[in-house]
Amino acid sequence: MEQQLTFQQQIPIKKQTDVFIAGGGPSGVAAAVAAARNGASVYLIESGGCFGGLGTAGMVPCYMQFTDGIHFLAGGIGKEVSYRLQQLSDKDPDADANAIQTEVLKRVYDKIMTEAGVDFRFFSSLIGVIKKGGKAIDAAVVSSKSGLYAVKAKVYIDCTGDGDLSVMAGADFSLGDENGACMPSTLCSLWAGLDWASIHKPDQAKYLEQAFLDQVFTVEDRHLTGLSHSGKSFGGGNIGHAYDVDGTDEADLTRAMVEQRQRLTEFEYYYRNYIPGCEDAEIVGTGSILGVRESRRITCDYTLNIDDYLKRAAFEDEIGRYAYPVDIHPKTADKAAYEAFEKEYRETYKYRTGESYGIPYRSLVVKEFDNLLVAGRCLGVDQKVQASIRTMPGCYITGQAAGVAAALAALNDTGTREIDIRDLQRRLKNLGGYLPNYQD
Numbered sequence: 001m002e003q004q005l006t007f008q009q010q011i012p013i014k015k016q017t018d019v020f021i022a023g024g025g026p027s028g029v030a031a032a033v034a035a036a037r038n039g040a041s042v043y044l045i046e047s048g049g050c051f052g053g054l055g056t057a058g059m060v061p062c063y064m065q066f067t068d069g070i071h072f073l074a075g076g077i078g079k080e081v082s083y084r085l086q087q088l089s090d091k092d093p094d095a096d097a098n099a100i101q102t103e104v105l106k107r108v109y110d111k112i113m114t115e116a117g118v119d120f121r122f123f124s125s126l127i128g129v130i131k132k133g134g135k136a137i138d139a140a141v142v143s144s145k146s147g148l149y150a151v152k153a154k155v156y157i158d159c160t161g162d163g164d165l166s167v168m169a170g171a172d173f174s175l176g177d178e179n180g181a182c183m184p185s186t187l188c189s190l191w192a193g194l195d196w197a198s199i200h201k202p203d204q205a206k207y208l209e210q211a212f213l214d215q216v217f218t219v220e221d222r223h224l225t226g227l228s229h230s231g232k233s234f235g236g237g238n239i240g241h242a243y244d245v246d247g248t249d250e251a252d253l254t255r256a257m258v259e260q261r262q263r264l265t266e267f268e269y270y271y272r273n274y275i276p277g278c279e280d281a282e283i284v285g286t287g288s289i290l291g292v293r294e295s296r297r298i299t300c301d302y303t304l305n306i307d308d309y310l311k312r313a314a315f316e317d318e319i320g321r322y323a324y325p326v327d328i329h330p331k332t333a334d335k336a337a338y339e340a341f342e343k344e345y346r347e348t349y350k351y352r353t354g355e356s357y358g359i360p361y362r363s364l365v366v367k368e369f370d371n372l373l374v375a376g377r378c379l380g381v382d383q384k385v386q387a388s389i390r391t392m393p394g395c396y397i398t399g400q401a402a403g404v405a406a407a408l409a410a411l412n413d414t415g416t417r418e419i420d421i422r423d424l425q426r427r428l429k430n431l432g433g434y435l436p437n438y439q440d
Contacts, residue, residue: 025053027376027399028159034403051109061236069353078396198277300380302362
């Protein structure tokens, strides 16, 4: 048994606000801006030095789909961020349409947050929660460079990606498959020296198999997403997998970061020596955080599930719709696991143009709590739906809804279940949200 001690300290209540948000990734930004634009005071903390999470600090090179092929599903704040990014990015006309230029996206987030009047702090981490009674949070405890302090709010939104705020408050959650195993993570990277005019989509399987025969790689990982065309001579790499990683365990995260930084040199050799147009390729940076695809799923009033996905479900309390396929990366690097993944992804989970599934507000309302909402990767879904909705456009959709709902609850002094759903949907539609099943 581990030794234990008691730590006690008097701390100041530094802030009182309508809405408190933990996490400044895409869901946190969308929630903060949406709440502020609906009249609520907002205080957001982010443990890093920028907004955007995996799209900035994590160097994920491009967005997954915003649309169903016809409709812009992440309408509202997601569309606004995407438009500003495209307007400010200095890209080749042939660059990937949804490519991310990390530094530009950081500035876009800074601007949209300051324009909305959101009060926020970087380098500030949530370390505890104080409850009042059994169903409400009274205060969040924050660790910052200036010391520990508390924030009191009417409504709290968990946008941590891992469900940290909810779990600290005592919420139930699920993690991984029936054995607790999660899909692998990736350390994304930035590459320079790419001759995009000479780079064509190679026969990846052929080149990779030859590299395996040549013993280039220590792990025979066939799931190679490749390089994204981001700028004139640079691109982003969503390359390599760290297996057996629990994104809520700092020991696993530490091991994966060290391991992946070393393994990326193997991919650098591979691109230089096997792929035409990459002879001068070099890695110029890696993410400061690991690209964790799967983490806790917080138990909410409703669990959005694979049956809902397969039947393209609609809900009376729908706050948005999304369409990215169920994308569960193979948990091992063997060839059979990769081929099974490819087959399932292509034949079972791919939607046709114009198809999407609904997201109910109930999947944002944390079970057994009156003033706690969740958005982004850790909302109330099963493992397979999490593999779809975890992407950045999905985070914009749920974050935006959580922000508006929190503002309604805070300004009307009600619990998160007592808000007027029709009013929520109307406000989301006014922001630009895609709600085809809502009619005035």
